[in-house]
Amino acid sequence: MMTQLLKVVPEPQAILRAWMPFKSVVGVTSVRTADDYVQARATVDALVDEIRADEDHPLADVLDYLGEQVKRYEDVHFTIPEAQPREVLRFLMEQHDLKQEDLADCAPQSRISDILNGKRAISKDIAKKLARRFNVHADLFL
Missing domain, CATH: 1.10.260.40 (lambda repressor-like DNA-binding domains)
Known part of the structure; x- marks a missing residue:
């Protein structure tokens, strides 16, 4: 039998209070348009320059999140031959x-x-x- 650890789930309003300032600073949190892509790509590049190969860097999760958003957009809009x-x-x-x-x-x-x-x-x-x-x-x- 697998034991599951119960984690506290934050209230949606608490998530919103944290999300909106993050979104304001980053400028984009999902990539749906070409403009979103340009903003997210520039942010990813800046994060890569900051983080380098340090997988324990506090911004590594942000890089992974935005990188995944960029990848999804690229998978649809760009093909690498x-x-x-x-x-x-x-x-x-x-x-x-x-x-x-x-x-x-x-x-x-x-x-x-x-x-x-x-x-x-x-x-x-x-x-x-x-x-x-x-x-x-x-x-x-x-």
């Missing part, structure tokens, strides 16, 4: 207007260059970092 992992990386870099050195949180610039030029494959470790950076599945890079 079947391509080599390095081409997927190149595509995402172009979409986000990034240079090789902008991915220093994922790999050294020289390694990114080697990957883009087909001299190196993307390692599992780098694939995970790139996936977190771009809010996509690591499988795209493997």
Whole structure:
């Protein structure tokens, strides 16, 4: 028999009092339009720059939440064509207007260059970092 821990469920009005200031600061909490997407994507990028690889960062949950909202929008409105992992990386870099050195949180610039030029494959470790950076599945890079 499984024992369930009973958690206190907050009153809807208490949730609303916390949600509205959050929504006001973040600017978007669900991505339904192109404008929502632009705002959420910019916020995700700022959070990634702040959090880096620190999964215990207090804003990591916000990043995960907004990243999921962005992903849902992208799944409907953008398709990434079947391509080599390095081409997927190149595509995402172009979409986000990034240079090789902008991915220093994922790999050294020289390694990114080697990957883009087909001299190196993307390692599992780098694939995970790139996936977190771009809010996509690591499988795209493997």
